[in-house]
Amino acid sequence: MQVQDEAKPYDTINVTPMLDLAYVLLVVFILMTTASVQGLSMSLPKPSNKPSTEKHELRIIQITTEGRTLINGVAVSMEELESQLKQAKAKDKDVQAMIKGDGKAQYARVIAVVDLCNRLEVNMGLVTARIGV
Template identity: 60%
Template sequence: MQINTEAKPYDSINVTPMLDLAYVLLVVFILMTTAGVQGLTMNLPKPSNKPSTEQHEVKIVQVMESGALMVNGVGVTLDQLEVQLDAARARDPKFSVMIRGEARAPYNGVIQVVDLVNRMGIANVGLITSRIGT
């Protein structure tokens, strides 16, 4: 029996594993760049060194579990809310609107209030949040 000790050079290189790695890196790159683009733009308040002495009116709009709306504890419809916000803006152009949705409130009710406030052009808007269980 004769053993062939002569080593032959390979005629070609198998590039399949290298292409697999390149495709995986390409997919990861695409996912990471698109994930960074999506999101919600928010203007966060900037802290100041001196406290503000201005007092402005605040309207707290609450969306109940039943879908009903309350403004500072008084039940209103969406049309009545618009009238109240318009009257408050006439009294104080820098008044604030705080929106609080109950935990089981329909999401559509909160969106309707946010859309109304945006359509009216009210600048000082906030969302009231609370800890779970409170």
């Protein structure tokens, strides 16, 4: 019985680890490029410790579950909402609008109201409620 001391050289390269690395890099690249979500740009107010002494008109805009739009409790169409906000903006350039969307309302209606306020340059805020309260 003879033992060969000579190691036979490999004539092929194992590419499996290199392919694994390439697939991992490809998945990471795909995830990172699709992770950049585009959305609305909003400038949120910064809190201050001083109480505000200025009083401005406040409009409360509600979007109900059925998709109706209410301004200060009165049902309006989007055109009427736009004209009322324009009139309020003409009276007081710093008029404020609080947007309250029902939890089951169509999100597109809320975004339409936000877009309208952005277009008319009306200061706005989103009304939220605590969960479980």
